[in-house]
Structures are given as C-alpha cells and as structure tokens.
Amino acid sequence: MILAFVETDASGATEVSREALTLAARMGAPLHAVVVGALPDGVVEQLGRYGVEVVHHAVGDAVAAFGGAAWAAAVQDAAGDAGVVVAPGTPRGMEVAAHLAARLDVPMAANVVAAGAGDPLRVTRQVVGGSVLEEMELPARPAVLTVAGHAVEDEPGDGVTATLRTFTPQVADADLVARVVSVEPVDDAGRSDALTSARVVVGAGRGAGSAAGFDATVELAELLGGALGVSRVVTSLGWRPHHEQIGQTGSRISPDVYIPCGISGAIQHWAGCASSRTILAINSDEAAPMVTKATYAVIGDMHEVVPAINAEIRRRRG
Template identity: 55%
Template sequence: MTFARTLGGDVRAVVLAAPGSDLAGTVADCASQGVTTVHVAQSPSLSSYAAAAWAGVVDAIAGTEARVVLAGGSNRGCEILAHVAARRDLPMAANAVAATIDGALATVRRQVVGGAVIETMSIPAEPAILTLAGHAVEPSPAATAGAATVVEFSPQIPADDLRAQVASVSPREGGDSAGLAKAKVVIGAGRGAGSPEGFGDVDALAARLGGVVGVSRVVTSLGWRPHHEQIGQTGTRINPDLYVPCGISGAIQHWAGCASSKTIIAINTDAEAPMVTKAAYAIVGDMHEVIPAILAELG
C-alpha cells in the first residue's frame, strides 16, 4: 500500500475472507495507509486458498476502473496476479522495485536474473499488473489517513475456479520452510561450515538474534542439513531484515533466493566471492573464527 501511493490516484484494497472473519484490524491498517475504499469479498469458497477463485474476485473488483493491480511478490501474490493477467490477456511485471504511470503505459523497473539485474520495461496500463519485490520500499503510514470505507462484495465463484484448492494443511515432518520464508533474521551457512558438526556456532548465532538457519544447495546435497532449510532457486525465497550468509560463495541460484533481503552481511574467506561483492557489509575471514567472536561480543 505504501508503494501504491507513489503511483498516484486513489488506493483501494481487496480483502478476501471467510464469512464471519474479524477484519477490524485489517481495515484500520488500510486506513493508516491512506486507502479510500476496502472491498471485502466474503464467501465460504474463499476459506481455502484457490488461486483461480481468488484471482476471479480480484479481477471482478478491479473491473475497468483500476489503472494498476498490485500485490506483494509472495508465491500467492505472484500466482493470483498471473491468473488475473491471463484472464485479461495482459503481461504481468513480477518483482517490481519502482513504477510510473504515464497515460496508457506503465514504466516498471524490476528484479530479474534472481535480482542480479534490474530491468526497465513498459507495459500497458489496462491495467498495469505488478507484484512488488520484497523490501522494494520502506513501509510507512500515509500523511493523512484514508476513509477506508468498507464495501461488501458477495462473489459468485464458478465451480471451475475451485478445481484446484488447498484441501488440508498439516505440519511437515522434520521442519517447516514457512518459518524460513517469514523470518526477520536468517543466518546462512554453506560449504564453509565444513561438516554437519560445523553448524554449532551458526545455530547459536541464529538463536541469539532470534532468527533461523538457512543453507545453500550444496549443504543439503551433502546431507548435512534438511532440504527445508535450503535458500535459493530450488529452495525457499527469503526477504528478511537481516541475512548473514557464512561460507556461502553466492552462486546465482542462491542469490535468486536471497536478493530481496533488506541488509546482507557476508562472512567469507574469499574477498571476491559474489556474495561478498553484493553484500551491504562483509567480513573477510573464517566463519569458524568470526562467528565465535560475534557471539562473545554479544555476550
């Protein structure tokens, strides 16, 4: 919503919920962000995630008036807006970091190649369909609160849109990658850990900072840590406030999973490693010497 305000015009929000949901907090958040109208769609069919059904609701509410349809660049945000774009036969720009609307065109700057490159592209504002990269903007309240007028909408959801939906949710044995995706602090470790026994200080630093541990693909390939801890193109994409990759060279596949981190502090013996050169800060040294020193300093 902070990003949406930079695009000009009214900001409206779409809320999808099961009947009887308590939405007071959500509406208050929308008001603080300057939202003028909150379209609330409630239906028993929205209780479980179904991309096509959720996209149909967003598409219907956007109608012909919206100049931009925007969502966060999460897995669900990208999937829903991809459905919306397909319904309208329009392109979608994923992982945007900036955008301007000029007449019938939107100029979008977005992350590509795992965040290693920023691409500038033009798409039609019919509407412009965008997802926002993690940490592309710093969230902040609007100077003036919005009315956040609630408009209720009872969608008629076709059976075809419910062919693929979440049927049940259960805990995953051996861990849950959702914790990694939502963590504000992630301590990463790669081949530099040396062995399964080399993660003791990594675990300790994660615990000390209230974070979680993430690893590179080679670590899971060697069987040192479980796959649900893997960060990267074939693992989990993260966007924490702080990511500390230790002994990770930073291959493009790993960078694809961590490029949206707000601040990266790399620890590596190789001053020319891609992760070191891309990080906001770097410590050139052996992780097995650096991490204990950090823990001692933290007390």
Template identity: 60%
Template sequence: MILTVVEKELDGSAAETSLEGLTFARKLSAEGGGVPVDAVVFGEVGDDLRKDLAAYGVRTVYQVGGEAVAAYSGAGWASAILTVRQAAKSVVVMAPGSDRGMELMAHVAARAGVAMAANVLSFDGLSPFQVTRQVVGGAALEEMVLDQRPAVFTVAGHAVEAAPAESPGAADVVEHTPEVAAEDLVARVQSVEKLEAEEGSGLKSARVVVGAGRGAGGPDGFGDLEELTSLLGAALGVSRVVTAAGWRPHHEQVGQTGTRISPDLYIPCGISGAIQHWAGCSSAKTILAINTDAESPMVTRATYAVIGDLHEVVPAINEEIKRRRG
C-alpha cells in the same frame, strides 16, 4: 482506480508484503493525481485489519467470501478478482510478490489478455506506464512498458518500506460473493498447518540473520553457527544446497525458492552467493560474509568480508562476544 490484493496472516492481520504493496500503490496514486486505492481481501475483514487498511489509505475494501473461494485456488481467486476489478473500475491490478501473489496475477493477466510484470521495484511515469523490475533472480533489472489495461503486476518484496498514509482512507467494507466456475476450482488448498513456534525460523521479521551454506560441511557442522545465532538473538537461514542435502529443514532456506529477508545485518557463512540465494538476501542493509573464497559472489557483493574457514572464524567470534559480555 488501483486494486491491490491484500494477503492475510493466519491471525487475520495484513501480511507485511501487502502493506508494502499498499505503500507502493499510494505512490502510484499520487503520480496519477490521487486516484483511489482499493483493496481486495479473501475471507473475513476483522476490525483490526480494517483499521490497518484505513491507516494505509485504502478507500474501499472488497471482502470476497462464499463457499467457492473459502479455500485458496489460483484460478478461482483470479476469477473473483476480475469481477471485483469490474465493479471497482480499476485500471491497475496488483499484488505483493509472494508465491501466492505471483500465481494470482499470472492467472489474472492471462484471463484479461494482458501482459504481467513480476517483481516490480519502481515506476517511471504513467504515460507510458513504465516499470523497472527484477529479473534473473534479482541479478539484473529490466524496464518494461505496460500499455494495456488493466496493468497487472506484482511488487517485489521490500521494494518500498511499508508506511501508513498521511491521511487515512475510509476503508469501507463491501461484501462480494462471486460465482466461480467449477473448472476453476479443480486445484485448491485442502488444509493449512501452522509451524510450531520452536520450528519457525522467524526469517522474515528477523533483524539479524546468520546464514549457512555448503561450507558447514554436513548436518553436524551447525553447532557454532547455532551458538552465534543464539548470542545475537538472530534467526538461522541456509542456502538451497543445505536443504537439498537434507542437512536443515526447508523453512530455513533463504533465496528465490525460499524466504526473502531484509535484516539490518546478514552474516552468510560458507555461502558462495548464487543468483538464487542473492535474490533472497539482497535487501539486507549490511552483509558480513565469511568465506574461504575471496572471489566468491557473496564476498564481492558484501559490505564487509572475513576470508577464512567458518569453523575457525565463527568460534572465535562467539568467544569474543562472550568475553565482552563477561
């Protein structure tokens, strides 16, 4: 049995990374002869969510509720997941490679006394169960054997493309109210605030992203980049250097400690391409780098590159776009 943690968005729908996780779980299920895929969800499972989980082949949805787990707690939720795992008799426990998924699986693995594999991209057979995962911020790959049970891991963002199952599952909802020790609830979320629409960067779902790095030069150096973003109907993303300097807000940061993106087109401008940033943008289908350094990591890894100052190149691109649009 495979147990997959499904994270919810604030509107109650399944997070895209969780749908990717379910798609990965089905591939693993097929390799194992069609073992069932179950899901664990904290909080209410609405009709729309249940239908989505059914479409992705889920057999049973364990709806975990109760006052103890009403607010997120890494240790508390991990304790609950392990009780669900016992009920479901799962030999695999997995989660999306989100911040929350990483924390939860680390707690689960520690409590179960087994190893954890983070940021898994693929697997190669089940006996032994060998996985390939990202390490060093995505700059290298590592093969790892998970020979203990349960096998605990997270799936790297965009390791697979989310896709419904050919045959839907029943997605029968089973309510589960766990007992959680008080010491497991010492650290827990107190409140959640949603960004206003105009503050949100839309990076995760954007099909085009314009990136800006140290080459912007300062907090006043984003005018042309913002115009390009508007002309392309894109989202603006920045490097860690930019947010650390206070030039732009953190929710625009792309990278290992920011948002991981997978647009059709990424245009990094004045970004050298450190490992941490590359970890967040390497899933882009096409990369067009604009940089003065022809030997920078971003330029050498890009699909296409323009060698030049972004403050000269970007305005020229903007004018050409406007000219062609009349």
C-alpha cells in the same frame, strides 16, 4: 482507480502487503483493496491509514481456503474498471496475480520496486535475482504487477475512513481444481515465512562441513533474533530441511542484514539473497563470489569466526 490485493494474518495486513499498499498509494489514483477470506478485526481501519477508500471483502465457500485461480476470480470481480492491480510479491500474491493476468490476457510485471503515474504505466522491477533493475511499460489495462518484498518502505499516509463492501465472487468449478484442502500446524522452526520475513538472516553452506556443523550459526541467528538459512547443497546433502533453503529453488529473502557463512555464492543462491540490504560474508576463500559481492567480508574459517562473534555478543550482553 488502483486495486491492491491484500494478504492478512491474525494481526492484520501482512508486511509485504503494507509495502505494496505504500507503492500503490504513491501512484496518485483512488486506492481500493480486496481481501479474500478471513478479515481480521481492525484491518479495515488499518487499510484506511494507507489511503484505501473501499475494502472489498470476498466471502463464500469457494474462497474460504486458498486457491490461486479462485482467488484471482475474486480479485477480478473486485477490480471493476481499475486501471492497475497491485499484489504483494509473496508466493500467494505472485500466484494470484499470474492467474489474474492470464484471465485478463494482459502482461504481468513481477518484483516491481517503483512505479510511475503515467500512461502507459512505467515500472522498475528486479530481474536476474535482483542484481539488475529493468524498466518496462505496461500499456494494457488493467496493468497487473507484484511488489518485491522489502524493496519499498512500509509508510502509512495521512489516512482516510475506509468503507467495507462484502461480496461473493463468481467462481467456476474449473477454478477449484487446485486449492488448499488441509493445513498442518507447525512450530516457528518449521515455518518458511519465518525466514522470508526475518530482518536478520544467518546463512550456512557447504563450509559447515556436516550435519553437526551448524550449532554456531544457529546460535548466532538466535542471538541476533533472526532466522537460519542454507544453500542448496546443504539441503541436497540432507544436513538441513528444505524450508531453510535460500535461492532460486528456495526462498527469496530481503533482510536488513544477511550473514552468509561458508557459502560460495553461486548465482542460484544469489538469486535468493541479492535484495538483502547489507551482506556480511564469512568465508575462507577471498575470491568466492559471495565475498566479492558482499558489503563487508571476514576472511576466515567459519568454525573459528562465528563462535568468536557469538562469544563477543554474549560478553557484551553480560
């Protein structure tokens, strides 16, 4: 049996969770899922469309709010004799999987993009910021892994009728030392997940020149229905907030299209954007690492190129 840890929001299973379910279903074993905390209406039926036979719903005061160790305890209770535990490659998914692997004293494979069905389990995962694919074996049971965001297409299967099992996990006081105690609402502009879930991201770096130099890139992101991301130097200089930062110490993105403007492409930034499916770099330096790695590149001043793109988009839209 394979157990998938599923994150939810108001609309049901999150996108990266659905991608993780798709990968898990391809492994050929009976599939169960565990949801901790809120269970949105219709999510049991939704998970059934991915082949989930049983949905384990963990409830109780100890897991009502997020806590990595407490939620890992809930997943461990649901796992039973599962041979594989799969989690989405999100900050929460990574934290829960890491706690679970530590509790079970087994290795964890992060950022998996493909998995077999043999024994030992063989997986392919992204390393070095997604620029290298590594194959590894997980001989221990259960095998614990996280699925890299947007590396697997979200594909429901033939579907089954899922049943719901509600349980209260055993959570020790030590598991509650670190947990969410309050949540402050923010608008969409302040959500870091708006960046990581965007299908189009427009990036801006030192080439913006100043805090006032982002108007054109912000407009381009809005015209394309995407999100704005920035390099570390931009946040270090205080030009833009940290939740917009892409890179090793920021957010990891996997959009369909990434348009980095005035970003040199240092390895720390590349670690956060290497999973982008198509990269269109705009840079005045044709030898910049971002230009040499991009799918397409425009060599020019971002302050001239981006406004021209915006004007053309507006013209074509009338």
